[in-house]
Amino acid sequence: MNRRPVWIQNIGELATLKASQPGPKKGAEMSNLGLIENGSLWIEKGRIEAVGTTVQLKQAYAARIEEADVIDAGGGLVTPGLVDPHTHFVYGGSREEEFEKRLQGFTYMEIMNAGGGIHSTAEKTAAASFNGLYNEARVRLDLFLRHGVTTIEGKSGYGPNLETELKQLRVMQALNEKHPIDIISTFMGAHAVPKSYAGQEERYVETVINEMIPAVMEEGLAEFIDVFCEKDVFSIEQSRRILMAGKAAGLLPKIHADEIVATGGAELAAEIGAVSAEHLLKTGPAGIKAMAEAGVIACLLPATALFLGEEPADARRMIDLGVAVAISTDCNPGSSPTVSMPLVMNLACLMMKMTPAETLTAATYNAACAISREDSIGSLEEGKQADFVLWNVRSYRELQYRFGVNHVHSVWKRGELLVNGFNQ
Ligand SMILES: [Zn+2]
Numbered sequence: 001m002n003r004r005p006v007w008i009q010n011i012g013e014l015a016t017l018k019a020s021q022p023g024p025k026k027g028a029e030m031s032n033l034g035l036i037e038n039g040s041l042w043i044e045k046g047r048i049e050a051v052g053t054t055v056q057l058k059q060a061y062a063a064r065i066e067e068a069d070v071i072d073a074g075g076g077l078v079t080p081g082l083v084d085p086h087t088h089f090v091y092g093g094s095r096e097e098e099f100e101k102r103l104q105g106f107t108y109m110e111i112m113n114a115g116g117g118i119h120s121t122a123e124k125t126a127a128a129s130f131n132g133l134y135n136e137a138r139v140r141l142d143l144f145l146r147h148g149v150t151t152i153e154g155k156s157g158y159g160p161n162l163e164t165e166l167k168q169l170r171v172m173q174a175l176n177e178k179h180p181i182d183i184i185s186t187f188m189g190a191h192a193v194p195k196s197y198a199g200q201e202e203r204y205v206e207t208v209i210n211e212m213i214p215a216v217m218e219e220g221l222a223e224f225i226d227v228f229c230e231k232d233v234f235s236i237e238q239s240r241r242i243l244m245a246g247k248a249a250g251l252l253p254k255i256h257a258d259e260i261v262a263t264g265g266a267e268l269a270a271e272i273g274a275v276s277a278e279h280l281l282k283t284g285p286a287g288i289k290a291m292a293e294a295g296v297i298a299c300l301l302p303a304t305a306l307f308l309g310e311e312p313a314d315a316r317r318m319i320d321l322g323v324a325v326a327i328s329t330d331c332n333p334g335s336s337p338t339v340s341m342p343l344v345m346n347l348a349c350l351m352m353k354m355t356p357a358e359t360l361t362a363a364t365y366n367a368a369c370a371i372s373r374e375d376s377i378g379s380l381e382e383g384k385q386a387d388f389v390l391w392n393v394r395s396y397r398e399l400q401y402r403f404g405v406n407h408v409h410s411v412w413k414r415g416e417l418l419v420n421g422f423n424q
């Protein structure tokens with residue numbers, strides 16, 4: 001590991017994302033990027049020691065510049081490393097044949113009810129070896145990194161049984177140790193009712209509560225718990241029981257809510273104090289209001305809406321009513337097989353009418369809040385981890401304007417240069 005200080009200077013636009021108060025950014029504060037023109041960062045032992053203008057830090061560190069690795073950002077844009085707070089990136093197989101079926105007019109739920117969808121991924125994930133899953137997920141993580149992501153959340157949920165659930169979580173744990181991207185794990189045993197439990201949904205809910213949660217906790221494999229609360233999947237009442245059991249065991253609740261049908265998932269998220277509620281395509285004003293009052297973060301996934309041909313979530317109304325919004329790829333083989341947070345930022349603007357500034361907040365600081373990591377990542381401030389991206393553009397506005405392109409130049413994680421655009 002590089003223990004020399006690193007001095008990044010000549011940053012044309014430094015988006016620090018510094019927050020004026022604790023907790024996620026809401027309303028107008030989502031547009032406050034803490035911009036510094038001609039910015040600079042001084043990094044010691046993987047942490048940010050100072051943030052300011054190039055002139056300020058040049059003066060402050062004049063006596064130490066010789067001992068530092070000096071990086072010239074060439075007038076480019078620097079932002080915090082992107083945070084992807086909602087993925088299912090550990091899975092077996094691929095589902096491109098379903099994609100073609102959907103293009104012919106079959107719906108996602110029709111395919112799932114015919115034994116495809118989550119069930120087909122669950123079978124392939126169960127059949128895959130630990131090493132097979134590990135290697136495929138590692139390749140995906142490398143791609144995330146090249147698209148500027150330095151921290152990612154990952155969910156289990158493709159296990160038709162406890163053994164496969166644990167295998168997915170162990171793969172994430174091993175990758176977290178070996179791969180430079182930090183991985184936050186979420187147990188999502190309640191992603192679908194396995195085929196082997198068909199017609200016995202209640203028995204499966206009991207299995208999740210009484211067998212799976214204790215096994216996950218015993219190995220310390222997860223920090224969050226999530227449920228696919230949806231019509232014909234897990235009801236409000238079942239979701240509440242599972243999430244409360246997880247909470248009692250020490251897991252922080254998240255919830256896939258109101259994605260296909262509005263069943264009251266947003267209200268449930270507010271009721272149980274979930275950290276975030278995900279998707280929210282069909283959430284109405286009452287659900288949004290409940291989330292705002294309870295401080296639940298909305299984690300919106302526009303790539304999924306695009307891929308499924310659905311209307312996106314009502315991000316504008318959420319922001320205007322005071323809900324903190326985060327965005328994510330939802331990387332998964334069925335409804336969003338992308339690893340590109342830059343694309344998701346573009347889609348947040350184009351599909352949900354979020355502004356470029358709100359979009360950057362949603363992909364960095366608020367995304368960090370959605371995985372309870374805002375104390376160490378998500379913004380570039382003294383004492384935080386030195387996770388940041390240098391982009392091949394001069395302003396954050398260009399990132400959203402020149403859409404569909406990966407503008408990443410270089411990526412640092414804990415002060416280490418991991419994606420190096422300087423040699424190209
Ligand atoms: Zn999901």
